[in-house]
Amino acid sequence: MRRLCTAAVALGLSVGAAWAQTNLILGEAGPNRGARAAALQHFVDTAEANADLQIDVQWGGALFKANAARQSISDGVADLGTIIGVYFPQEMVGYGIADLPLQNADPWVGMRATDELMRGSEAIQASLADQNLVYLGTFTTSAVNIGCKDAAIRSVADIEGLKVRGVGAYGKTFGDLGANMVAMSIYDAYQGLDTGLLDCSQGYSYAVAALKQQEVMTSYTLLDWGQVGALGIFMNKDVYDGLPDDVKTALNDAGVAMADKMGELVTADNEAAIETMRAAGVEIIELDAAERDALIERGRTYVDEWVENANDMGLDGAALLEEYRALLEKYEGLRDSQGYPWERS
Template identity: 65%
Template sequence: MNFLKKTALTAAFSLAATSGFAETTLIHGEAGPNRGARAAALQWYADQVAERSAGDLKINIQWGGALFKSKAAMQAIGDGVADMGSVIAVYYPKDMAAYGIADLPVNNPDAWVGMRATDELMRSSAAIQNNLADRDLRYIGTWTTSQVNIGCKDTAIRSVADIAGKKVRGVGAYGKVMGEMGANLVSMSIYDAYQGLDTGLIDCSQGYSYAVSALKQAEVMTSYTMLDWGQVGGVGMFMNLDAYEGLSEEQRAVIDQTGMDMADEFGRLITKANADAIVSMKEQGVEVIELPAEERAKLVASGAKFLDQWVETATSDGLDGAALLEEYKGLIAKYTAERDANGYPWAKASN
């Protein structure tokens, strides 16, 4: 943050303290609209911060890119355009390399497990925190797009061999793996996939179950294959470091703990949304296919090179990429075991 912005921020916090104001309002920039599961989780976060701080902290969410677009979020938050905001790691492959670990095609399709593993890594690693501090950022909490699957029209993916020759809209490294397996990758937004499938411009589109429902893509799909592979999880909340450090210790504790708890709330929302979407697809006549375990193993193996590439990128940014990746895999194993032993936290809360 530049000197003038730092001075203005310090003055604002000082004025609030000396004027007896009992409330601090933080501005959050969100490029997306106020609808959907992620928007609901963000609003939950804001409501919980106000409740847990007894009104001492409030978050004013600026929706729909009113302050900045997705591709400008990292710089805008670091520069103090907003106190905090939503950041998508894929737009910053080097600057947000540490957070990009959540986008890798590791062997984990579970949204809650992925968020918990990512959240603990981002909070516990001093190296990651220092890396973010160099960009005037503080990690607050994480979301995920959830597991990557693939829907097709007038064809189906029942095995890895079925990928060859298909015109596919891909997602990050997941799309690149399919490209190496013979798919013809088509650059296309998920929002254009409906028309792409309908017109035959693409045969298949990688995406997420809840998004298929939200975008009504089941209307133009005949099959939907559950890859049971991985997810895109580098989507989360970050705060301007100076704004964060300008809060009281009690306020920072509320910000951090609520961010940690958000993984449980969003896990609940996205798990239900995905399950409901699968039911809806079946009701509309879409064939839902479970990819056999031996075929899934081929996808996991083919994605290994992209893990190696991430290690190189992270290492070039001063991080120990190999060590972080092993730690992340260990955290995935930890939360997978916790889920298997105790179930999801929201299921326990409802019993």
């Protein structure tokens, strides 16, 4: 039986009863360190500063693991928490648009486009409501790049024959281009590269530095391709519907602000990671635009596949994709004309 409300929300007992402090429990599968944790804490601090609200964050999968997050939040194990879309490709298909191999490599642009789509699409909101979920805010793993040992990817043709660790549509595209795909987690890629089980590993710049993979890489190719962005904060709808309006507003405003904070943090971390790689002697390669376009074209199969899957789940996949592309252009334009929010005076 679904637990309707885990939040300790009480009515005051005085005449003209008013809401007392709202206490919420947030489940996060990841540890309390790194850019995502800092952005999540920013969400908590911002929401608490703008409403009579306290959010208790349970880190490190204390309440549920990442692959159980959707059902756990829906059932009320936590009031709200982080959901990673790739674990739930059917149920979270609308959110999965942020994982597609489009030309969408800027973390801030991708997050703000995803955030606006999730808030603006009635169809996606209805799909989430059917799962007893409400969207609050989004993160990103940032741009997908690839690092190699004793190999270098300067063109699409260089991928053929390499032993590659890759995931999602990006990994599938590497396989289509002739790579020999190796099933391995990003956390094991250091050993894989070091021992020769891998030639190359798909990853993200800040993660390379965090996992010290620059020690076993000789080249790192900036693909300017796309990102994995379908991970964010969702809330149990029964709990959300029972909240005072000012608390709802505080949570949603904090969710929007979280994308700006995450963009600032992960952009800085990625830039620092590139310098760390250079200092370690790793060759930094910027993929030629024509080669990048070839990657995007080969990945189109998986964009089309997403459209079909979205249609099968009752969404208008083509319309959502068109809207998302327009939002990416909107936020690219804002970035180019005004700069990032954290750079504006």
